[in-house]
C-alpha cells in the first residue's frame with residue numbers, strides 16, 4: 001500500500017454553533033478547491049431552519065444529506081475529505097460520531113457571538129479524542145467583538161492555547177483585511193462574493209508605507225495590536241497542535257471569500273494524515289496492507305419501499321478495491337462491495353478504490369450497524385464510537401397491539417442507525433425511547449408510520465436521565481441491580497442502564513455504591 005496515498009489524505013469536519021457560518025464556509029472551501037464552480041451549489045441545507053414540527057423538512061434534509069455528507073476534493077497534492085455534520089442541535093449525537101471519523105476539525109466562530117454553547121459540547125468531543133482544531137473567526141465584515149477578547153475566550157472556554165495566524169485590520173465597516181503573521185504580509189479585504197480566490201492584494205511587512213496611505217488610523221491601531229500579539233504569543237508547536245493543545249486562529253469572512261485559502265493551506269500544511277487507530281485487539285496502522293474500516297454513520301435511504309441504508313465507512317488501513325470481500329467482525333458475515341459509492345465532488349459515484357482517510361458508502365439492508373468494523377478477515381473491533389445518555393425519554397407502544405412485533409423490529413433498525421436509543425425496562429412494561437433532541441422523536445414517529453407501517457403512541461416518561469452502569473466488582477454490581485431493579489433497563493446492546501428522574505438520585509446512588517461506575521457516555525466496543 002502506497003504510503004504517499006496515506007500521507008496526502010486530510011479528513012476533517014467543520015463544526016460550529018448554528019448560524020456561525022458552517023454551510024457558507026463549506027461551500028467556499030469547495031469553491032476554492034475547484035470542486036464546485038458556482039456559489040450556491042451546497043444548497044438545501046438551509047432546510048435546517050425548520051420549525052420544530054416540520055417533518056417534511058426533515059425528510060428533505062435526509063434526502064439530500066447522503067449526497068452532501070461527504071465531499072472529496074483535491075487541493076494541490078492533497079486529497080481532502082470533508083465530512084458534513086448535521087446543523088440542527090437535536091441531531092448533535094450524529095455529529096459526535098462523525099467526529100470519530102476525522103483527523104482534524106475546523107471550528108467556525110461567529111466573531112460577534114464568540115464561543116457558543118453548541119461549540120463547547122463539540123469541542124469536548126474533540127478534546128477527548130485529541131482532535132487537532134483550526135479555529136476560524138468569521139464575519140469580520142460585521143461588528144465583532146475585539147479580537148483579543150475573542151482569543152482569550154477561545155483559550156478559556158476551550159482549554160487550548162490560541163495561536164493567531166492572522167490579525168484583523170479593523171472590523172465591521174472598517175474591516176480592511178488581515179495581517180498574515182506567518183508570512184508577514186497584509187492581505188487587503190474586498191467585499192463581495194465575486195472576489196476570486198487569486199485576486200487579493202498583498203503588502204509586505206509591518207512598515208510598508210502604503211499601509212498607512214491606504215488604511216490610515218485603522219492600520220495604525222491594528223499595527224499596535226499586531227506588535228503586541230506577535231511578541232506575546234508563541235509560534236505554533238506542531239506536536240501541541242496535533243495533541244489538540246494549541247489551535248491556530250484565522251480571521252476572515254466566509255461570505256466574502258476572505259480567509260478561505262488560508263484555511264485550506266493550514267489543513268494541508270498542519271493537519272495530520274490518517275494515523276494509527278486503536279482496535280480492541282491491537283492498534284491498526286493506516287499503512288498496513290490489509291483493509292480495515294469502521295462504520296461511523298448509517299443513513300436511511302430515501303426509498304421507503306426498500307428500507308435500504310447506506311453505511312458510511314471510514315477506511316482505516318489498507319486499500320479498498322471495488323468488489324473485494326469484506327467481513328463484518330460483529331457477525332462474521334462476508335459482504336459484497338460491488339456497488340460501494342464514494343463522494344467525489346458531491347456526486348455519488350461508484351468507487352473503484354479508496355485509501356485510509358477516505359469514506360466509502362456501502363448500501364445494505366441491515367447487515368451493517370453503527371460501530372461495525374470491516375476487515376479482510378482478521379477479528380478486529382475499532383472502539384470509541386460514542387453514545388450519549390439521552391435527555392428526553394418517552395414510552396412507546398403500537399396503537400395496534402398486533403403490530404408489537406413489527407414495532408420492536410423497527411426500533412431495532414432505528415437504533416442500529418443511531419436515530420434513537422431504545423431501552424427495555426428490566427422488570428418489563430413498555431419500551432422506552434431516549435433521545436438527545438426532541439426532533440428525534442418526530443423523525444422516529446414519522447419513519448415508523450411511513451417505512452414500517454406501525455402507528456405508535458408516545459407517552460411522557462418520568463425519567464429525565466440515564467447512566468450506563470458498570471463495575472469491576474461483580475458482587476457489588478449484582479447487589480446494585482437487585483436493589484434498583486425497578487429503574488434498571490437494558491439498552492439496545494444489552495448494556496445495563498440506570499434511569500433516573502433527577503440528578504440528585506444519581507448523586508445519592510454514587511455515594512451509596514462507590515464500587516459502581518455511572519457513565520454519561522457509552523463507547524461502542
Ligand code: GDP
Pocket residue numbers: 016017018019020021022023024025087138139140141142252253254255256
Ligand atoms: P451555519 O448555520 O453555521 O451553517 O451558518 P450559515 O453558513 O448558514 O450562515 C448563517 C448566516 O450567516 C447566513 O445568513 C450567512 O449568509 C451569514 N454569513 C456567513 N458568513 C458570513 C460572513 O462572513 N459575514 C456575514 N456578514 N455574514 C455571514
